[in-house]
Amino acid sequence: MGEMTDKIKGVANQVAGEVKKAVGDAQDRPDVVAEGEAQKTEGQAQHLKGSVKGALGDKI
Template sequence: MGEFTDKVKGAADKVVGSVKEGVGKMTNDKELEVEGKAQQLKGKAEQVKGTVKGKINDL
């Protein structure tokens, strides 16, 4: 994937993960809450991956 795609996918994962975490907290569903936190971390990693690709392309 390209730099922009990675960043957008990362942002989407962070948002979806945040919603899952919130719903998990409201419904006392620990599994959903943990899944949301994991998806947010995945999103952060994808955004970093996109940033790194951008820096490499700038060289």
């Protein structure tokens, strides 16, 4: 995947994770909150990967 693809997917996962966390909080479901936190963290890592690819010219 290219730099922009990773960044876009990363942001999408961060947003989806935040939504899951909010839903889990509203429904008092710690399992859903944990899923949301994990997805948000995954999105942050994906976005960082895209940033690194941009800095290195997609060579990784």
